[in-house]
Amino acid sequence: xxxxxxxxxxxxxxxxxxxxxxxxxxxxxxxxxxxxxxxxxxxxxxxxxxxxxxxxxxxxxxxxxxxxxxxxxxxxxxxxxxxxxxxxxxxxxxxxxxxxxxxxxxxxxxxxxx
Ligand code: B12
Numbered sequence: 821x822x823x824x825x826x827x828x829x830x831x832x833x834x835x836x837x838x839x840x841x842x843x844x845x846x847x848x849x850x851x852x853x854x855x856x857x858x859x860x861x862x863x864x865x866x867x868x869x870x871x872x873x874x875x876x877x878x879x880x881x882x883x884x885x886x887x888x889x890x891x892x893x894x895x896x897x898x899x900x901x902x903x904x905x906x907x908x909x910x911x912x913x914x915x916x917x918x919x920x921x922x923x924x925x926x927x928x929x930x931x932x933x934x
Pocket of ligand 1: 866900921922
């Protein structure tokens with residue numbers, strides 16, 4: 821649901837849109853992230869998690885991106901109901917956002933939008 825909100829807000833600002841969104845779905849493995857990031861070469865990766873269990877998945881995913889040599893220049897943000905700034909630190913993400921608007925604002929800052 822969160823990714824749909826983020827997508828909707830991005831589209832509402834379409835006139836200034838700076839991004840194409842690739843929604844990888846739920847329960848996505850680190851390997852899938854590595855493959856997709858390798859293929860698409862995005863500016864931003866956004867990881868969303870509800871459960872505390874997701875904290876380890878976020879950390880593993882970000883570590884896998886680094887191990888694959890894909891972390892340089894790639895901005896990673898985390899968010900979701902149970903995620904806070906401590907999870908950002910734990911997972912190795914660059915930023916944490918508390919809502920969908922924050923996600924869009926962060927992405928716009930990172931890719932040079934206003
Ligand atoms: C709906 C819901 C469910 C539904 C999910 C339906 C679905 N298909 O999505 C169902 C009933 C299936 C469910 C099941 C479970 N749930 Co549940 N669920 C919720 C609930 C009530 C709402 C979540 C939601 O949809 N919120 C709406 C979205 C839009 O909000 P959001 O995710 O927070 O996203 C916002 C921001 O966080 C932010 N954001 C989100 N992602 C990102 C990403 C980035 C990068 C950024 C910047 C921002 C951002 O933007 C969004 C908009 O503002 C929460 C409680 C709550 N109030 O959060 C519990 C909750 C997440 N569930 C919980 C639990 C425990 C479970 C179960 C494990 C229960 C069980 N024993 O089976 C299962 C797990 C299922 C699974 N495998 O994942 C716990 C998790 C606790 C924990 N510490 O881990 C919660 C917190 C409830 C609680 N207080 O105990 N759940």
